[in-house]
Amino acid sequence: xxxxxxxxxxxxxxxxxxxxxxxxxxxxxxxxxxxxxxxxxxxxxxxxxxxxxxxxxxxxxxxxxxxxxxxxxxxxxxxxxxxxxxxxxxxxxxxxxxxxxxxxxxxxxxxxxxxxxxxxxxxxxxxxxxxxxxxxxxxxxxxxxxxxxxxxxxxxxxxxxxxxxxxxx
Numbered sequence: 509x510x511x512x513x514x515x516x517x518x519x520x521x522x523x524x525x526x527x528x529x530x531x532x533x534x535x536x537x538x539x540x541x542x543x544x545x546x547x548x549x550x551x552x553x554x555x556x557x558x559x560x561x562x563x564x565x566x567x568x569x570x571x572x573x574x575x576x577x578x579x580x581x582x583x584x585x586x587x588x589x590x591x592x593x594x595x596x597x598x599x600x601x602x603x604x605x606x607x608x609x610x611x612x613x614x615x616x617x618x619x620x621x622x623x624x625x626x627x628x629x630x631x632x633x634x635x636x637x638x639x640x641x642x643x644x645x646x647x648x649x650x651x652x653x654x655x656x657x658x659x660x661x662x663x664x665x666x667x668x669x670x671x672x673x674x675x676x677x
Contacts, residue, residue, distance in 0.1 A: 511670060513663055520647045522654075524640040526666055530673040532629050535636040536600035538669060539627060545571070548672040551664040553577025554588075558612075567594050569605075570614050591616065592625075603627040607642075621649030638666075 514525040528535050538544040542559045549556050550573040558572035569592040575583040589610045596604035604627075609620035616622070621644050628639040640662075644650040 511667075513666055515659065517650065517654075520644045520650050522642045522644075522650055524642075524662060524666075525637060527632055527635055527637045528670055528673055529635040530677060532631045532636040533600045534673065534677065535638060536603075536629050538673060539603065539638075544672065548668040549573070549665060550668075551661040552668070553580050553583075558589075563594065563597070565594055565597055568592065568614070569594070570610070572612065587612075595624075601629055621645060621652055623649075623653075 511526070516523045530538075538548065540561065540563045542561045545559050545561065546556045549559070549571065553575055554573045555576050556571055557574050558570070560571070561567075561569045563569070571590050573588045573590070575586045578584050589612055591608045591610035591614050592605040593608075594603065594605050596602065603625075605625050607623040607625050609617040611617070624643045626639075626641040626643075628641075630637040630639065642650075644653075
């Protein structure tokens with residue numbers, strides 16, 4: 509059983525896979541309920557002071573990540589707002605959403621790429637494999653977020669998810 513994340517880039521698509529040692533229903537809830545998301549969403553040293561989830565097709569998840577770690581230098585105190593709009597939901601198997609960088613009011617950042625994300629939750633012998641397929645409008649859009657340190661951020665975030673799942677079961 510590996511806790512390693514597998515990643516593949518295919519032109520304008522980033523595919524991430526990782527197995528979590530938890531039942532599929534619980535992993536699905538961790539991605540869809542504010543009371544779970546507040547414990548793990550964001551890289552190390554970041555909290556989620558704002559997390560509004562309207563989990564339904566057409567509903568919006570609006571959140572703010574804030575850096576609380578003084579050791580992160582110029583990131584300390586920084587806020588990063590995001591917004592997702594749910595397009596398709598199949599409990600507990602699949603979520604399709606459009607992910608945006610946004611501001612506190614939920615306005616989408618025009619200079620930042622949006623991502624169509626398909627999350628698939630697959631039961632395995634040891635738990636649940638999550639496949640995160642992020643499709644960008646262009647390979648340049650994907651490169652833009654990669655250059656911002658997205659791989660480190662998502663790796664730390666999913667490590668925090670693994671710790672959260674372990675702590676609640």
